[in-house]
């Protein structure tokens with residue numbers, strides 16, 4: 001089996017981005033495009049910052065990333081991770097959307113990692129892979145919990 005590839009970045013919204021309408025637009029075009037290329041991942045938006053994980057075959061991930069960085073709805077795209085991976089973290093999701101405002105206190109770990117990342121990115125400080133991985137784990141947990149509670153409803 002050939003390896004998979006993963007790109008992770010953090011970026012800042014521009015004045016062109018209106019959360020109420022643009023998040024839905026981004027998710028619907030991403031579902032279509034990412035599905036067609038067998039790309040998966042997660043997009044988190046909070047406090048004017050995006051955090052996105054993009055996974056799949058290397059060419060598809062790079063193609064998708066190169067398109068995203070040209071989007072005028074965000075700026076200061078800070079590439080955090082660019083690596084081969086054994087397994088995807090969000091294999092069932094063309095693009096899972098997480099809005100951090102909805103977070104419960106039981107995932108407080110997630111919030112701490114997020115604030116750290118935003119502050120480091122603002123100060124242009126290096127961001128450790130360990131912090132990025134902690135956030136990925138918290139997002140996986142959050143998506144699982146949401147899926148369980150929507151099935152139970």
Ligand SMILES: Cc1cc2nc3c(=O)[nH]c(=O)nc-3n(C[C@H](O)[C@H](O)[C@H](O)COP(=O)(O)O)c2cc1C
Pocket residue numbers: 026029030031033034043050052054064067068069070071073074095
């Ligand atoms: C923060 C952010 C994340 C995005 N993520 C994706 C993505 O994962 N996949 C994708 O196809 N487009 C993504 N987009 C949208 C692209 O920039 C672009 O608008 C879209 O791919 C155009 O789709 P179309 O060529 O089908 O019209 C993202 C945009 C932003 C601002």
